[in-house]
Every structure is written in C-alpha cells, then in structure tokens.
Amino acid sequence: MGRFIVRRLLQMVFVMFAVSVLTFFIFQVIPNGDPAERMAGKQPREAQIQAIRREWGFDDNKFVQYYTTMKKVFNGDLISYTTQLPVMDEIVKGLPRTLSLAFGAAILWMFVAICFGLYSAMRAGKFADRFLTIIALIGISLPVFWIGALMSYYLGYRLGWFPNGGYVEFTKDPVDWAYHLILPWTALAILFIGFYSRVLRSNVLDTINEDYVRTARAKGLGERQIMIRHVLRNSMIPIVTLWGLDFGAVVGGGAILTETVFDLQGVGQYAAEAVGQLDVPPVLATTLFAAFFIVLLNAIVDIAYAYLDPRIRLQ
C-alpha cells in the first residue's frame, strides 16, 4: 500500500509536469498568442508593448518564462493577463461550485443508472427493457448545452419552478443550494445515466448466468437478495471504475458546458473563458487542476477496486 501510494504520487508529478509543458508551449506557438499586444489595448504604441513585454518578462527565453510561470503557480501568485486578478483566488472561488455540481450529479447518475440498469436486466427483452433502452439512447444523444438550455428556459424562465442559473453557498443555505443545483445536476447526469445503465444492464446479464448465482438460488435465497448481494455486487466492479474516472473528468473540465449554461461560475466556466481570451495563466492553472483530479481519482479507483474485488491486491 505504501509503495503503491508513492508510485502514484510520482506518476502524478510526471503527468502534471508533462501537462504543464504542453499547455505552456502550445500557447507560445498558436497565432495571435502574444499577450503583450492584447494587454496593451487597442492601437497601442510600440513602446507600450515593449514596456509590457519587459515588465511581464515576455522577452525572456521561453524556458525561463516557463520556469518563472511554474514558480508562480506553486507560490499561488499567478496573475491573469486579461483581468489582472490572481488566478488562485478565482479557482478557490470556483472550486466549491464545481465540486458541488460534480458530486451531486455523480451521485444522481449512479443511483438512477443502477435502478434503470438493474430493472432493465431483470426485464431483459420485455417491453420495459426496450423502453428504457430507447430512453437511454436518447439520453446519450442529448448534448448537455442543448438539454441544459432547454431546461433552463422552460423550467427556469417560463415556468419559474427553478432558479434561472446562479449558485448559493451550501454553508449559507443547504436547501437553496440544492434547489439551485437541481437543473445542472440533472442536465449533467442525463448523458451518464444513459451510458451507465446500458453498461450495468449488460454486466448484470453476464453475471446472472454465473455458477455462483445458481448456487445462491440453490441456497433458497430470495430474488432480491440474489440480485443485490450476488449479482449487483459483482456487476458493479467495472462501473465503479468508470464512475471514479468520469467523476475526475467532470471535476477536471467535463462540466465546462453545464457550468456555462447555468452560469455557476465554477472552475470549468473560468477555464472556458480563459481559453476564449487566450489567457495563459488561468488556462495553465485550470489544466493542472484538471490533471490533478484525474490522476487522483485514478488512484482512488484502484484502491476502491482492490476493496471491491479481493482477488486484486495492490503492489
């Protein structure tokens, strides 16, 4: 276990280093990437641009620039080129919003997908199964920006059942927090519900034919106990892996569209705006943030996997 964690930490450092190098240098080579020109405003004088270059260190060797930028990342004093605001403050502000969205949606999609998948498998080939299959395929096909916009317009604006975007802090009012998040959670979860319930359905159908399920039946166990203790537990192993990875991906940027549609101002929305303005420091910071969560969740998934399936030992 100790060795496993050390190895994963090393892996994380390597991944984040590679990600930072790639992100940084991509913004050096893309056209219209010179930040000094943009910072100088409309129709600047050459001297102004030069001054900004000198002040921000854009004249330095690219590698030196990378080094100083990364130093700022670790010291937490990275400044946005566009807004001139500290990047760290924005991320700290956006983090609880992004995590609230991701956590809620992940729990929602897992729960609903288990219900749908299990029910579908138990009714395999019958009407209910086919109906849920169609629903799942529709869910998978709906882009989140479209369904999100529709929900926001009809349920939020026209009917007024839900608030029209925005975020309330959990510590301030948990009920209002959830109330504001219901639509974003649903919009984000729909895609995953469709996908997960399909995967779970096929896993359950595979597991149902296993010899140990027949043994469970021969013991005289009830159908519910057989399904939950013997079938579901074994069918869930691959799903939990998927879940961890998807959760990491959602925190690390998968929720960009949802956050933007519902104006949650989380980290994803911040990243999206930064990319639109070719604002390197926030892009770099949010990319590292994303990489961090994805690698972290990968490690957590591996640990959870070993817990769920005792045949797997971490080494």
Next chain:
Amino acid sequence: MSVSPVPTGDPLLTVEDLRVSFATEEGVVQAGKSVTAMTLMGLSRSPNARFEGTAHYKGTELINASEDELRRIRGAEIAMIFQDPMTSLNPVMKIGAQIVEQIQEHEALPDQQARERAIELLEKVGIPRARERIDNYPFEFSGGMRQRVMIALALSCNPSVLIADEPTTALDVTIQAQILLRMRELRDETGAAIVLVTHDLGVVADIADRIAVMYAGRIVEHGTLDEIFYDPQHPYTWGLLGSIARIDRPRPERLPAIAGLPPSLANRPEGCHFRPRCPHEFSKCSEVPPLEARLEGNADHTDRCWLTPEQKKELREVRPGEIGLPDKQTGVNAA
C-alpha cells in the same frame, strides 16, 4: 464398500416420468442427468423450458411448485453441490458470509451463532484452522478445499436430501477420493440421502446404494448397486461396465468404448433411444420399452429393454465372466 440396506418406508423423494425440454436446445449431447437434478430444485426453469412428469418431496410436488414453496425447500430440505467448485462460490464474498447467509435464510439465528455453526461445518468437512479460514475468500482455497466449502454450505441446514451434481469431476483423483470419503462419512453421520449425478462408475461403486442409469434423457435401468454391477439388464449398462479400464487385466490395444455417439436431443430415434448403437437390436425396439421389472421375483430392478432376461444373460457375456457390448458394425467386443 458401504452399502447400507435400502431404506424402507415412504420414499423421501420420488421422480416419475420426468421430461424436460428446451425450445432452443438443439443437437446437444447429454443424458439428462444434470438437468434432472436441477429440475428437482427448480433451477432449470426458463421461458424456454417445458416440463412433463412429476417429482415429489415429502408430499410436495416439485415441478410445478411456486417459487416461494421451492425457496423453503432449497437449501433447507434439498441442498445441492455443483460440479465446478472454482466458479460455484461468489468470488467477492468471504466463505463464512456465504455459509452464514444460507443458515440465516432458513433459521432465525443471531450472527454469532450462525458463524459458530459455519465454523463447525467447515471443521466437519475437513478444513484445517476453520476459525481463521472462515474469513478467507474463495480464491484463497484450492479446488478440493472449495468443494469442501460447497459441501459445508450444502449441509448447513441439515438437509434430508443432498443432490451432488458431478461433485468430483473437476478434481484430481486423490482429492476425489478424499471428498467421496468425507461425503460418505457425513451421510452416515447426518442421515442425509445423497443423489449423486455422475458418469464415473468408480465413484458410483464407492458411494451408491441404488443406481439409475440414464441415456438420452431417459432412465434405462434402475436397481441396487449390486444388481447394476453384477446383473445388468440393459445393453447400455453393459457397454458402460465394459468400458471401464481395469488395472487387473492386461492392457487392451484401445480403451474399450461404446461405438457411435449419443443422439442429439433434437432428433432422438423412435422407440428405444439406444437402438442405433445396440448390436442386439431387433424388430420390437422401434417401440419404447417401458421401465419395468422384467426379472422374476425382483420388482425393484427395472429396465427398458425388450430382450428376455435369458437372452440378456447370454448376450451380455462377451467373454467368460466379463460383461460388455460388441461393436454393432464390426462385432468386436468392447470388453
């Protein structure tokens, strides 16, 4: 050999004219042993399965029983040991939990007592350090040990009938002997009747009191161990006995076998199913012979062959003192 006297009184479990067919099953070669065993516990039920005939356990009809009725019987009254111990235990549950689960399904025992019972059971089937091993997972056991766990599981509610579906097929011979010995001892200890499904006559000779020989879904002969081994009436039984490789005889060129293949279940021959492979076939064989006693003064020994007992006595002796079946085409003796 432990041949206890055939028990008298009302039979515990009776099966009559049981026939199971599956709509989609085609061309599968099998005698129907396992399917019959599973059907008794309602484990072969599926939308494609059709059942004919009856089976009774202590007066309860099993074939058409409701799931709820069956659930009360399964595990508690009739328990089952399956063929492959490697896949028959849930890989992600501790073996103790799997045994406790069954005990608590049928008896209202608190956790601690159920656990103690599970430990006792594991000790009884010969698992060393049962108190520690109870918290191990199936993958931490060898095949033979897993089959012992399966037996402990099956015995956990003191069933009256234990159906063992080829319990030693997946094990090597040494382990096989140990498991059979243990099963025999447990049978004598607990008084449970064992229904053993197997194609291994060595195993049968070791443990059985009564034997039913099945061919292509039908029982072709039924009698006591001695009757089947020393006075077999059906040519298929002769063939089975003739194809045992014997260590006390000179080694034959080829292992004796019954020529031909079992029929596919989709198109079994009219009349006696064994007819196409039987060298003693004659005109009457196109009619299905009923399973009935044909020997004078022994109503218990039944078979499905039209030959007279005198003909059988003569035909089955392929060499002096040796039972067997000549090849239908070549006439070469299988024994």
